[in-house]
Amino acid sequence: MSHFAYVNQLRLQGSPDQQARIFAEVLRGRTIGNAQSERGTKHVRDFRTTLTRDGDAWRLDGTKFYCTGAAFADWIPVLAHLGPDGPMHVAWVPRGSDGLEIVDDWDAVGQRTTASGTVRLEGVRVTDDLITDYAETFTGPTTYGAFAQVLHTAIDTGIARAALQDAARFVRELSRPFADAVEPHGAERAADDPLVVQALGEMELEVRAAESLLAEAARAVDAANADLTEESAAAASLSVAAARVASSRSAVDVSSRLFEVAGTRSALAGESLDRHWRNARTHTLHDPAAWKVHHLGRWAVDGTRPRPQGQL
Template structure:
């Protein structure tokens, strides 16, 4: 492509923070590839990560939405890897899911986060949907359909309080409300809405992205995770067939729903840490200078720098080990659901979340300390790692992970069941 053609393409790319509603993306014209096993999933993630890394800095700097990248991502089959084998999916280990997300996040953590709610929703379909709903919705996933989300509400009293309402009307439900933090909804084909009925019972309402009355606005203005398509959704008398309404029952009994949501978040943070460490090493090898007191010629010979890199690598590897361990506990909780297995999965995932949060913040801070002042120049855009880590690790407070782990070890109290445990 010529330089002029590339400039024209870049000028036409949709950007973040537009006040205008964003039109729905076309549904897949050809079926997505179907991944068959764990090894293929990881190999595919590695290949895509190389592609996604190429323009990651430019996308962040310019605010380009990753439309082509997300299309390639879902068409690769990686969005269908947790569909059960009985419905045509690979049903991979959650240790593999964590590794896939970690690899993608190391390349571009915004793209990795766009997957998060989709995979959590696939788990909810497995746990709560009827057989007919599983047949339909899993079929759409394997075809390449993407789920966004319309869960959280910015002005409610807490994250689990919902003002969005549904009422039955013949064979449909009608939904009204306002949502925020709607990661992925902008680029989705279906937007599952969390709504409650008159009795306060929660449901997932799988609305078409282009349903009349459903408006998605790209008004996400955070300084980090800038291109996650995480704006707002307005739901104005949106009508959806009852066949697309799934009850939220997974937290009323011991299930792996919470740990599944959390392990994906932890894997994103581990990926950010990996990306930051890779950038630090590359900068030290090619651009940084040794400090004068070290008596060394190269920054890579500075003993304090060498030790700091070793410490980061150690902590990153420890977080990866905890991610893998948590994934296997989730697998066991899915095979044998019960208080014991679900609690083990929740606690193992909480431990991984703590460590991945800490190493993401540390690695993105230390990048500048070790690489030096020149690493802060705008031309490098390395602050995107810190910005992304700082914003994404706010998803839920890690201080409560310490409490739940300690309360179980000391007092035998199981962590509460909800999407943040």
């Protein structure tokens, strides 16, 4: 996800020379991670990492956490203030740079293979040609945040669909019917249990709704990119917000209800079906769905457009 989001950032804010250099790296198969969030600051968009002028280059110092993809990346974009209190910029740090340390300390209940641990930066030298503006992205209408949120929405929707598919497979192949479904209803398989079929139907409905809202949101982002105005950018953000809320709820709900329909055996550790819930529960914490509902409510009440930001 970080790879595509920061390729988009470079598309929006990179100079032609910067784009030519890093896009060429991407086309050669190089990957992009991120070093964005920080622990212990006032809020999630409060950062302490800084770029300080040092001769003919910049000195990059700070500590990042939740650095998804950094452990495997060839390039690590780092969000930092340009100067002590200056606007936010992105420092594009190549893997192996002096002063860069990637710590594999990610220990969450889910999303374990994202290796979203710590990145430490101590006196990392960054030249002018590897710095792009970040704050400027949000000074006018933009789909930057909506595009990133579509990717998150797709992840959650995919988890929900995979959980439903595993639930249905388990019911077809491994589960036994409950005794009350056998007598007097004559169910020979768990898949013939009318209550199980009803539950799977409800789950299918929920996942289809999330998938439909995801497709609609992606089309709204494309439409806004084709004719970018404050109105079209806001419409894209609100469409993505609705899809993100639906996908978050669907992923958590369906990955939990999986056990309700699949039965006791599905809880065995060897089946590993809990991975869907763990992944959903972890990923949906990325940014609060409740605030997306709030923005939708403000729009419904009085037509207030959400301001441009990276998480909507």
